[in-house]
Amino acid sequence: MHDDAHDTSDPVRLVENPLVTVLMITYNHAGYLAEAIEGVVGQECDFPFELIIGEDASTDATREIAFEYQRRYPEIIRVVHSARNVGMNANSFRIFSKARGEYVAYCEGDDFWCARDKLARQVALMKRDKRIGIVHTDWTRASLRGGLWKYDIHKSVHRGVSDRYLSGHLFGTWYYPKILRTCTILLRRQTMAEWYESGLMDSKYPFGDSVLSAWVTSRWDVGYIAEVTAVYRASANSALRSGARARVRLYTSALQFDTSARAFFAERGDYPSGYRWESAAGLLLWGGRARDLRAIKHALLDFAGHFTLASFAATGLRSIAMRLPRIKRHPGRGLSGTTGT
Numbered sequence: 001m002h003d004d005a006h007d008t009s010d011p012v013r014l015v016e017n018p019l020v021t022v023l024m025i026t027y028n029h030a031g032y033l034a035e036a037i038e039g040v041v042g043q044e045c046d047f048p049f050e051l052i053i054g055e056d057a058s059t060d061a062t063r064e065i066a067f068e069y070q071r072r073y074p075e076i077i078r079v080v081h082s083a084r085n086v087g088m089n090a091n092s093f094r095i096f097s098k099a100r101g102e103y104v105a106y107c108e109g110d111d112f113w114c115a116r117d118k119l120a121r122q123v124a125l126m127k128r129d130k131r132i133g134i135v136h137t138d139w140t141r142a143s144l145r146g147g148l149w150k151y152d153i154h155k156s157v158h159r160g161v162s163d164r165y166l167s168g169h170l171f172g173t174w175y176y177p178k179i180l181r182t183c184t185i186l187l188r189r190q191t192m193a194e195w196y197e198s199g200l201m202d203s204k205y206p207f208g209d210s211v212l213s214a215w216v217t218s219r220w221d222v223g224y225i226a227e228v229t230a231v232y233r234a235s236a237n238s239a240l241r242s243g244a245r246a247r248v249r250l251y252t253s254a255l256q257f258d259t260s261a262r263a264f265f266a267e268r269g270d271y272p273s274g275y276r277w278e279s280a281a282g283l284l285l286w287g288g289r290a291r292d293l294r295a296i297k298h299a300l301l302d303f304a305g306h307f308t309l310a311s312f313a314a315t316g317l318r319s320i321a322m323r324l325p326r327i328k329r330h331p332g333r334g335l336s337g338t339t340g341t
Contacts, residue, residue, distance in 0.1 A: 005082045005094055008067065010074035020049040020119055021101035021189065025091045026109025030060040032233065037069045039113035041076055045120045052078045053109070054095035057085040062109070089203045096192060104189050107230070111183040114153070115229035122186040125223045133220020134187040136180050137229040144234075153228045157181075160325030167224035174217040175210065175275035176322055182209050183230040191216060200264050205253050210275075214261055218268070244290035251286060252295070254279035255302060274322075276306055277315040 022040050026033055040051045051073075053066045063081060070077040080095050096104065103123060107113060115137075122135040138158040142151040157178050158166060165176050174180075192212075195201065201211045216222075258276045265271040280302045287295030303312060 004084070005080055007078055007080050007098060008070060009078035010070075013074040014078065015048040015050055015075050017048060018050040018101045019047040020045075020103045020105055020123065020186070021099035022049060022051045022105045022107060022119075023054070023092070023095050023099065024051060024107050024109055025054040025056065025088060025095065026058070026062055026066065027056040027085070027088075027091075028058045028060050028062060029109035030058070030062045030065060032110040032112075033062055033065045034069070035112045036107055036109050037066075037077070040107060041069075041073050042116055043113070043119045044116045045123075047120075047123070049076070049119060050078065050101065051076050052080060052095045052098055054091045055079055055081040056087070056091045057082060087203075089201075089205070089208060092208065093196065096196070099189055101189060103186055104192055105186040106182045108182060110233045110235050111231060112233075113183070113230050115227065118229040119186065121225055121229075122223075125225065126186065126188070129221070129223060131221045132223035133191055134180065134185055134216050135223035135225065136184040136186075137225040138227055139181050139184050139230045139232055140228050142231050142233045149233060151231050156228045158226070162326045165322065166226075167222050169217070170222045171214075171217040171270065172272050173274070173322065174213045175272065175278065180209065180213045180222070181230070181232060183232055187216065191220070198264075200261065202257070202260070205257055206250055207253070210254070211257060211261075214265075214275075218265060244286050245292070247286035248283065248290050248292055248295045251279050251283035252298070255283065255298075273306070273311070273315050274319050276302070277312070278319055280306075281316075 024036060024040070026036075029036070037051070037053070043049065053070075055063045055066050057063075063079075066077075066079045066081075070079050078098070080098060086094070103126065105119060105122070118137065122137070125135050126132055138156045140151050140153055140156050142149040144150075161178055165173050165179060170176075170179070195212055195215050198215060200215050201208060205211060255276065258279060261275075262271055280299045283295055283302070284299035287293075287299055307315065
């Protein structure tokens, strides 16, 4: 926790015992933050909740927007901020450390929720089944077209995904990229605290979602709500869309995490090989696009060091099979929309 972090809130009007804390990290999201906040404060629940916004020294009007909404909703919103940028992982941890709810949910400042009953349904599911350690939902993407962000709820990400990858015991497929999207999850605050204390997460990783997915699915069942409740903004500034060299760095870090995870879960004997296969394949592909001979060599040596020819083929086929669409329908509410720039 950074000593220079400030918590701008109204202690007199702030809800006393929130059941849920919503955590929202934001940096240079001036064009999106209002929509993200509106999706949270508009939740219809029979329990109190709070929203903690972690504003990471943005260079645009993000902080001013956060303060404006805190003044508008003093019973719900707190803004944690500092004079200097601390980075995604430190920003996420410092707002988590201030959470007061029994449960925590996440929505980053460039995503938003599109279902007013998201929190209510997730909490109800967690309470019904004590085997569940995390609840996620279906989601959809907003893409920038003609200067506007557009989305269609009928094009949900899970519309062709087999149920076997969405709920229950998912440790064997925790790395499937369409599940446990950060803007869709809710889990117990104690579970997050144990994850941080486990030592599996390294602040140097340019991601946290994969680490959390591996850890939480190793201990708990996954609950699922088959309805789109969140919109993920496919931002050009994300790690997956910042060019070939950024992808090389991402997949290199993924291999480093996989090495640590294999050691961490060694006693279980059921840690899946698919994440390493996909990370090495990604490094090989994007190393080629970046014309990075070192990355290409790294990927090829990694394949050779961790797979026989037979296991390479079998793991690759399983990875491909996970992505084959199934004929499936999820209930939806017929929403489509255009959001501002």
